[in-house]
Ligand code: C2E
């Protein structure tokens with residue numbers, strides 16, 4: 001069942017791992033395409049603005065020439081000049097001359113009709129006026145734009161203002177800065193156009209991208225449907241997708257590799273437990289006051305058939321997940337009792353601490369097994385200490401029952417890795433405990449200015465208030481030792497005294513230490529300690 005769950009979890013992780021790079025690529029491609037299109041559209045709006053300015057300035061130039069010319073009054077010279085400028089000015093359809101509020105003549109000749117001077121729609125920054133929707137005297141009936149300066153005007157085709165070569169999907173419009181529309185290329189969304197005339201800005205809607213450009217005379221608008229965005233997205237996506245696929249394949253490969261490693265660790269562990277391929281190391285526990293070795297913590301060791309060691313913090317969690325931990329704990333007990341029987345019988349004050357896993361604590365099973373195994377060995381239950389981590393206290397009721405039973409049986413019970421979890425204090429008050437093991441991280445912080453440094457002192461105080469004795473883990477320096485001694489911490493272990501040792505070496509260490517410190521404690525440090 002667990003295996004099926006693991007495989008399902010791995011498959012899900014692989015799927016997510018595969019989907020993620022593709023999603024990332026899709027997202028970046030989309031936003032890249034959108035950015036690129038928006039930028040292109042903005043450039044188009046800028047070009048349209050330039051086009052409008054060129055058309056306008058050409059008209060303005062012609063008008064200035066006319067106004068400054070020494071001819072007027074529709075004389076033949078005047079008419080000739082008007083006709084010449086109408087022909088040479090690119091955007092001009094007709095040039096006109098006003099007198100007494102009426103159109104007197106145009107580049108076509110004298111006017112018969114009484115055409116009044118129009119009321120302008122807009123005055124440019126140069127002081128010229130613009131009138132929209134003007135019909136020329138001759139030619140087709142197109143609605144033109146009249147640009148007037150002084151007595152002359154020029155009729156221009158407004159389409160000249162948006163006469164820009166661009167993507168056929170892009171639609172352009174030009175207006176005055178105050179939003180009077182001059183020309184447009186049949187924009188599909190007239191509401192959007194009106195909106196942009198009122199508030200020029202760049203952006204996008206669900207179906208359209210738009211950009212505007214503006215100077216003191218003109219406002220240019222460029223609009224493109226998103227379909228062109230889709231096209232460029234497709235092109236970009238095609239280029240980037242292989243990258244996403246490579247990422248996905250790598251993610252799947254990594255997931256498969258990890259899962260196989262984990263599954264193979266499981267299988268290997270299962271057969272190691274069956275074949276009992278474990279042995280124990282013993283890390284001496286020292287009475288800090290006297291330097292005497294009062295016992296050891298038993299630490300399990302797994303050496304694979306090929307000689308490589310697997311660290312317990314790697315395989316213990318796997319054993320807990322797979323339910324192999326029960327058999328492993330039983331095996332550990334057998335090894336400890338076998339290795340240490342003689343020493344414990346010989347020295348009744350010595351003890352060995354065994355680590356229990358979370359399941360061992362909440363079920364209470366390990367205690368029953370231990371009691372059974374102790375029968376007939378001659379070892380006193382007082383000589384076996386039990387270490388339980390906070391993870392075993394999640395089922396607080398079960399933990400309380402089994403720890404109380406352990407103490408009734410005569411074992412000493414310690415809370416391990418204290419301070420690493422969160423609700424530590426709560427557990428301390430509710431559980432029947434004898435000792436508190438201060439985690440190595442707090443010992444490391446002694447003498448430093450780290451955030452945990454003041455906590456160490458509080459933990460020691462708390463243990464004393466609750467009547468627990470303390471064991472400091474991971475003592476590596478004499479400064480740490482001196483501090484712990486000054487705070488009357490009863491016991492300690494760590495590389496300063498000794499690394500975990502195989503059984504025979506530990507037995508020798510214990511003996512030697514007894515001889516050395518049995519009477520007068522002097523220098524307690526291990527001659528082979530790691531400290532320089
Ligand atoms: P733990 O119970 O906190 O054991 C102490 C760990 O600190 C041991 O690591 C020990 O070798 C290491 N240590 C001791 N003194 C020093 C020191 O001065 N410096 C440094 N750097 N490290 C020090 P180890 O043996 O690798 O064990 C790791 C963990 O695996 C143990 O942490 C314990 O939680 C678990 N474990 C070990 N043996 C057993 C076992 O038989 N049963 C169960 N359930 N868990 C075990």
Ligand code: CA
Pocket residue numbers: 297355387416
């Ligand atoms: Ca421990």
Ligand code: CA
Pocket residue numbers: 416417437439440473
């Ligand atoms: Ca610990």
